[in-house]
Amino acid sequence: MTLPRIMVDGYNLALQKGTGIATYTRNLTQRLGALGAPVDVLYGIRSGTGARGGLLSEVDFFDPSVKAIKTREVVSRLATSRFGVSAYEVPVDGKVVSDGLRSRMPHFDRIFNVPDLFYFSKWHLRVHRRFLEVSYPQPARVAHWTYPMPVKLKGAANIYTIHDLVPLRLPYATLDNKREFHSIVSAIAKDADHIVTVSETSKRDIVDLLGVPEDKVTNTYQAVDLPQALVTRDRDEVAGEISNLFGLGDRDYYLFFGAIEPKKNVGRLIEAYLASGVKTPLVIVGALVWKNADDLKLLDPAGINDIEMQQRLRKGGSGLRKPFDPTLTRFTRSQVMRIEYLPFHQLVSMIRCAKGVLFPSLYEASACRSSRRCSSAPR
Structure with a gap:
């Protein structure tokens, strides 16, 4: 065919x-x-x-x-x-x-x-x-x-x-122009030949909030297809790379990766990590896309987040305990590391060597609580 x-x-x-x-x-x-x-x-x-x-x-x-x-x-x-x-x-x-x-x-x-x-x-x-x-x-x-x-x-x-309707379901958690977003997705709901989404939660929102017939929306879930050269790369070589670059042991850290913004719930993740007393390091890979860095303020005992550290260091500020590397930030209060961005091949290596990957998204969690459809939400 x-x-x-x-x-x-x-x-x-x-x-x-x-x-x-x-x-x-x-x-x-x-x-x-x-x-x-x-x-x-x-x-x-x-x-x-x-x-x-x-x-x-x-x-x-x-x-x-x-x-x-x-x-x-x-x-x-x-x-x-x-x-x-x-x-x-x-x-x-x-x-x-x-x-x-x-x-x-x-x-x-x-x-x-x-x-x-x-x-x-x-x-x-x-x-x-x-x-x-x-x-x-x-x-x-x-x-x-x-x-x-x-x-x-x-x-x-x-x-x-339509990956999700977060700007409409959690309007306080995104910087999108809500009126413009609503205008675009409403027109798509009316005129698109078909709509694809990536979770049952999102599909239900598209049907319920936009009035789209169920047979016009297909949930494909999020596909994963990594290059075999990265997946089959020698384990010792990958672990050595992570150790040499970041000083992290194989299967000896937890990992979050994604944009740092309220809908990703990073602040609560950090709070839970600090409260747990766990000694295994937490690594956060992601850039700040929100208007402030509130999600990171728990990382420093004085309430100083890394963005403010950058600004003070550029101005020749004193009193900071450690020199600042623009791509890698360690905080003294806990074993937490933030890396602003990793090339794809290094991110794959970081995932492979993590003890566990954490993703405490607000969107699916709030959908479960409000609709009692936890069994259909993506894991």
């Missing part, structure tokens, strides 16, 4: 540091490719050179401009975007040496780009009250959007992944 060409968005793939949704997207493209489906990936990278083909277009893809889109450019594009936008193909054919970025790349047959696509689509929704329509030559028959965004592929069946 010949599978249709499928387009997957590169919204999270383009972020400089990996996210869970970026991993989800890479896995999706790899599985589609393994099944024999032709795969297009659509990015929204801002061009630094303005090139629309050739070497500079490939250079832009691997080194996009960081300049913000200007207001006058948004206004100019809004004048014509009512009729949709066209993507151009990026010739990623090896002229740029990108071996070091291989772990961040999806599987693809073709790559397309519309500059600032995902940022601009939100302006398009506000002004024109409709999703931004994208087209490109010889398009895919199915478009899979891995995050709720107001974009659709012209002439294709459009499938959207």
Whole structure:
């Protein structure tokens, strides 16, 4: 059976540091490719050179401009975007040496780009009250959007992944624009050809809160597909790497990884760890994405979190007991270590050597308490 060409968005793939949704997207493209489906990936990278083909277009893809889109450019594009936008193909054919970025790349047959696509689509929704329509030559028959965004592929069946409805269920725990998020997911609920989600809790929320028929939502759960080279790597070699880099023993630490924000419940995890008196170290891998660092304040006896430590050290502050390493923070009150970011291969090593991985998410726990559906919530 010949599978249709499928387009997957590169919204999270383009972020400089990996996210869970970026991993989800890479896995999706790899599985589609393994099944024999032709795969297009659509990015929204801002061009630094303005090139629309050739070497500079490939250079832009691997080194996009960081300049913000200007207001006058948004206004100019809004004048014509009512009729949709066209993507151009990026010739990623090896002229740029990108071996070091291989772990961040999806599987693809073709790559397309519309500059600032995902940022601009939100302006398009506000002004024109409709999703931004994208087209490109010889398009895919199915478009899979891995995050709720107001974009659709012209002439294709459009499938959207809604990972959760945390901004609506726990509005105090996210920084999302709640009105905008509600507008986007409500439109997806109405117009999407199908919706994918990753847990029974999320599926129930999509059905109950957005009024979507159950047969229009499929729970695929979160797939895990790690490169065999990382999974089968010699255990002693992996343990040696973790010991040399972080001074941690094999199976001698607990691990949390993910963004540090209220919905991840990191503050309560730290509180429980400190109260337990456990001597086994706790390692937290994740960047702060919240407006403050309240979740980390328990880590220092004076209530000073590591962000404040950074600021004081940069100003030449005194009185701090230990020098600050911007990627690695140890706190004196307990055996707690925070690492802001790890490349994917090092994160896999950290997981393999952990005594246990901890994930005290508020979302599934609150759903269980409110609905008594604990047996259907993901573990």
